[in-house]
Amino acid sequence: DAGVIQSPRHEVTEMGQEVTLRCKPISGHDYLFWYRQTMMRGLELLIYFNNNVPIDDSGMPEDRFSAKMPNASFSTLKIQPSEPRDSAVYFCASSTPTGLGNTIYFGEGSWLTVV
Amino acid sequence: QKEVEQDPGPLSVPEGAIVSLNCTYSNSAFQYFMWYRQYSRKGPELLMYTYSSGNKEDGRFTAQVDKSSKYISLFIRDSQPSDSATYLCASRYNQGGKLIFGQGTELSVKP
Numbered sequence: 500d501a502g503v504i505q506s507p508r509h510e511v512t513e514m515g516q517e518v519t520l521r522c523k524p525i526s527g528h529d530y531l532f533w534y535r536q537t538m539m540r541g542l543e544l545l546i547y548f549n550n551n552v553p554i555d556d557s558g559m560p561e562d563r564f565s566a567k568m569p570n571a572s573f574s575t576l577k578i579q580p581s582e583p584r585d586s587a588v589y590f591c592a593s594s595t596p597t598g599l600g601n602t603i604y605f606g607e608g609s610w611l612t613v614v
Numbered sequence: 615q616k617e618v619e620q621d622p623g624p625l626s627v628p629e630g631a632i633v634s635l636n637c638t639y640s641n642s643a644f645q646y647f648m649w650y651r652q653y654s655r656k657g658p659e660l661l662m663y664t665y666s667s668g669n670k671e672d673g674r675f676t677a678q679v680d681k682s683s684k685y686i687s688l689f690i691r692d693s694q695p696s697d698s699a700t701y702l703c704a705s706r707y708n709q710g711g712k713l714i715f716g717q718g719t720e721l722s723v724k725p
Contacts, residue, residue, distance in 0.1 A: 532712070541622075541716065542718070543715075544712050544715075547712055554712075602660045602663070603660070605657030606657055607656060608655075608656075608657055
């Protein structure tokens with residue numbers, strides 16, 4: 500089975516540009532999570548969805564960040580305008596509430612560098 | 615204060631050593647506790663999962679949760695170079711809810 504699929508895997512962009520990260524969760528999973536990982540702050544939850552509805556976006560750093568889930572098989576995380584401090588690895592993850600020991604499956608990550 | 619605290623290390627041990635990784639958490643409402651392993655340039659993958667207090671063993675790995683002291687532990691017996699990775703503890707309130715991670719401990723097992 501395909502896991503969580505993220506794109507792009509790597510992105511280098513200039514400050515001020517719009518960045519869109521994409522995620523396809525595992526089919527049948529009804530929870531989708533966006534995490535950000537940096538050396539300084541570790542793995543932080545930005546937002547999560549249940550059945551395509553945003554449940555908790557308290558981790559979204561500021562208005563420059565937005566996330567959508569238009570259907571069960573696709574989600575985007577957008578940063579506009581991007582800043583150098585947004586450089587990080589962005590992970591998408593999905594799960595079912597009672598799936599295999601509450602397993603949350605992570606994608607390979609999108610490595611973002613803003614210069 | 616972060617809800618889940620973990621010493622980032624790094625931790626370096628010789629092959630065959632017993633490794634002890636630890637976390638503390640602050641919210642007594644946490645019910646589910648996990649350990650994730652993350653290899654370099656990869657996403658985290660679930661290693662162990664426990665519900666409430668107690669021990670769970672899986673091969674060379676043992677996870678322990680002590681809710682009275684809000685302490686989470688992972689023990690690795692007969693450590694191997696292939697165990698070299700970052701280990702992240704995580705907790706959540708309920709099934710399906712958000713998962714809060716510790717900082718992660720970088721482990722290196724030397725041959």
